[in-house]
Amino acid sequence: MRLERITMENFRQYYGRQRLTFSKDPQRNVTVIHGVNGAGKTSLFLAINWCLYGEGVSNVGELISKEAISRAQPGETVQTLVELAFTHNGERYLVSRRLSGVKQPDGSIAINSQDDFTMMRIQWDGQAQRVNNPIGTMNAILPSNVRTYFLFDGEKIDNFAKPEASDEVRYAIYNVLKLEVLTRARRHLEDVAAEYRRELKRVSTGELRELVEREEKARKEKEQALARKEELEREIESARRKIADIDQRLREIQDARALQQQRERIERDLKQRESELRELVEEIRGIATSSFVTIAHPAIERALAILDEKRERGEIPSNIRQQFIQDLIERLQCICGRPFELNSPEHDRLLALMNSSFPGSLEDEVLDTSAALRPLVERGQALKEGLDKAMRRRTNLLDLIQAREEELDDVRRQLKGSPQEEISRLEKQRQDFQADIESYRLEQGNLDTRIEALNKQIAELGKQIEKAKKAESKERLLTRKASLAQRAADAIDEMYQVFADEMRQRIEAETKKIFKQLIWKDSHFQDIRLGPDYNLEVIDRYGLPARPELSAGERQVLSLSFITAMARVSGEEAPLVMDTPFGRLSSYHRNSITEHLPELADQLVLFVTDEELRGEARRNLEPRIGAEYRLEFDRRTSCTEIIEVRS
């Protein structure tokens, strides 16, 4: 930041609109503002602080010029405004802070609660563009927590050099060198990482792995079942072939031929009957599907009975239509043509009739329902008859099949009991193969049931896996986010101390260099140390800590050296604005500082009394002064005017 210009309007004793332009010339980078005590140096210093940060003011009511208030009428709005133009990193900015209040009848002022802070960025073509985040931008340029190290009261500057000041030194380094930014960044990243981990714990179930394992297991079991089914099919085919061979052999043996042929006939017939039975079962199933009519049959019959009864009693259709009664009521005239009054007994009677009669539409619907129910009764009857017939056929078929089975059993018994050993043996083998086929079929049936269940299970697991995959994708993303936040926090943690130590050592070296330039007892003070405990120590020629013995002036020089060193190490492009910097300094230190300070800062703004800057100190500074002003306090009006001495 390099200050360009300040404009004040009705700010404390600066009545009206007054302007001051700072020197920006790198060779003449000093702006001197003279004023006797009470002339308004501190007010001008305060105006810079207030404009940039809205801070440094204990009572905002005292900011508005008393002269401006006294000239205003009760009820009139009075305002104060400070505008500051500056450049930073090649960009030009214009910031302004405005505060207004209304003059009260008793002469006091009621301040509007909030001041108005705006920041504009000036484009290359002179157009101003409003900065949307002025506080954030200001924090990036020169944060408020470091302002006191660049804009400071010279009379309080020796604070850093006091023996008990290590906390202040640490705090200054902490803020100016962005250690506070690092600490906050690390803490907030840790918090975010912890939050991601908590969320991860919530969504993470390890479910996907388990589901995939279950699906793999189910698929494996299905494959095994299918393989076993194929194996069984091969076994069945083999058993069938063996049975066919046995049948052929039995046909060839004279004593078995007739029985074998009989068996073949029975088996053909049995096959035919079983086929018929399957078809019949399908038919019965079809009838049963539409049997709701049969189930509803009693209810339908009851509904029809009620409707018929109402018709017989003459209630449906009703004798008198609702519309007819409505017409009589509207005409207030009886059927006989005799008129009647509203609310008369005749009128009430017609209203009662109206309420007890059916609307015409309902009557039609009741009649339609009756017509629709009758075919249902007939259909139900037909279905019932069809079902009874099919069931009877089924019983007959089952009886026939049973009879054929018994005949087959008889043939088997005869063959097995044959006196010819070969016939008996062949039949026994045949029965064994037949039993094997039945066992295989049973096992195949069980396998089919299991495969069907596995198919359902696999399909369901597939759905669950898709769902879990989505959850796992979220889990993976959260894991990466948590890891990144944590790695960033850890990186800051690791680098913090490296950076802090490096900065501390650089400040130590820079402070020593500047202190040696500024102090007149440079051979007495041998070293400056800024330890890891942030204790700023001066070491004398005996190698002993000398800070307790430092004079007030020496302490001020040490503090100034430290502040200037910090500013240089921080690399912040910022002005040094010092209010009464030389008040407590002896001439040697004053001369030394005025000789070296302009080289140590990018821009130097000094608020001084005439006594502070005279003789050699003045001569030292003279070639570096680019702008000079005098603050003229008018005793008659108690107002200060800025007088330009040099620009």
Add this chain to the structure above:
Amino acid sequence: MLKDRLLELFKKYEQDVQQVVAEVLTLEQEHISMERPRVKEQIKDIIDRVVKDEA
């Protein structure tokens, strides 16, 4: 510049860490005047973006 030196120190870390650190430090700097800045959501946005850019 101090910021440049600071970012230089993080060069040994992975690119994604460097990017997050740089952006979070800028964010924290912008909110340094607040005692309790509410920057968690903005930090999450940064991480979200860097993770997505990487994917």
